[in-house]
Amino acid sequence: MIQLRGVTKSYNGTIKAVDQLNLDVPKGEIFGFLGPNGAGKTTTIKMVTGIIRPDAGEITINGKNIATDTLEAKRQFGYVPDSPDLFLRLKGLEYLSFMADIYEVPQQLRKERIQQLANRFDMSDALGDTIQSYSHGMRQKIMIMGVLVHHPEVWILDEPLTGLDPKSSFTLKEMMREHADSGRTVFFSTHVLEVAEKLCDRVAIINKGKILFCGTFPEMQQHFQSNHSLESLFLELTKHE
Numbered sequence: 425m426i427q428l429r430g431v432t433k434s435y436n437g438t439i440k441a442v443d444q445l446n447l448d449v450p451k452g453e454i455f456g457f458l459g460p461n462g463a464g465k466t467t468t469i470k471m472v473t474g475i476i477r478p479d480a481g482e483i484t485i486n487g488k489n490i491a492t493d494t495l496e497a498k499r500q501f502g503y504v505p506d507s508p509d510l511f512l513r514l515k516g517l518e519y520l521s522f523m524a525d526i527y528e529v530p531q532q533l534r535k536e537r538i539q540q541l542a543n544r545f546d547m548s549d550a551l552g553d554t555i556q557s558y559s560h561g562m563r564q565k566i567m568i569m570g571v572l573v574h575h576p577e578v579w580i581l582d583e584p585l586t587g588l589d590p591k592s593s594f595t596l597k598e599m600m601r602e603h604a605d606s607g608r609t610v611f612f613s614t615h616v617l618e619v620a621e622k623l624c625d626r627v628a629i630i631n632k633g634k635i636l637f638c639g640t641f642p643e644m645q646q647h648f649q650s651n652h653s654l655e656s657l658f659l660e661l662t663k664h665e
């Protein structure tokens with residue numbers, strides 16, 4: 425479960441990227457964070473994951489405050505950033521072992537998990553190569569595998585499906601569903617309405633740093649129909665389909 429209360433962040437003291445955000449992402453759901461480019465999705469996710477600090481407000485993950493109980497809060501989640509160009513000099517397997525080390529995953533267990541993940545994501549033959557040599561989609565997959573190797577309770581994924589091939593995208597969506605159905609939390613951002621519609625139990629729509637809507641998809645469609653000021657945003661989001 426992720427909770428945000430009054431979370432605000434400005435850049436350079438001028439652009440309010442996130443403005444008084446309140447959000448509850450419960451367990452047992454795939455929760456989509458939907459908004460056009462520049463809406464404030466990544467800024468919000470970076471605050472939730474403790475990469476940047478809000479100017480105001482409070483964020484908890486499974487009840488642990490990211491600002492005051494940082495280590496415990498960080499133990500709760502796995503985070504896949506929107507850019508997978510990290511740890512490029514490591515081989516895939518070295519990176520996964522590194523992640524397993526950080527989260528103290530026992531040797532036998534990590535071996536089993538790495539094998540399972542590599543099979544599911546078709547990455548078995550690539551684990552001996554450096555991440556530098558991977559395609560964008562493969563880099564994304566290794567980042568996702570690095571997060572899943574320690575079985576975090578809360579998944580936080582920033583635009584995780586962009587750049588994945590259809591099979592990998594299907595696999596990840598299937599895993600997100602399994603994770604939510606097992607009573608845990610999946611929070612991911614997207615600017616593609618269709619992705620959110622197919623995958624999410626609930627969505628929040630953010631634009632210019634503010635939440636415009638939070639609820640189920642059918643509720644959202646009703647909301648858009650009865651609120652014409654949101655219609656153009658709706659069109660903008662569907663444009664990317």
Ligand SMILES: Nc1ncnc2c1ncn2[C@@H]1O[C@H](COP(=O)(O)OP(=O)(O)OP(=O)(O)O)[C@@H](O)[C@H]1O
Pocket residue numbers: 435436439440441459460461462463464465466467468615
């Ligand atoms: N480091 C930064 N310095 C200054 N302004 C920034 C910085 N990062 C983001 N912004 C601004 O904050 C606003 C929100 O950006 P953010 O990256 O959070 O949006 P987003 O919803 O993730 O967009 P996208 O879908 O394009 O990734 C934008 O106006 C952006 O230009």
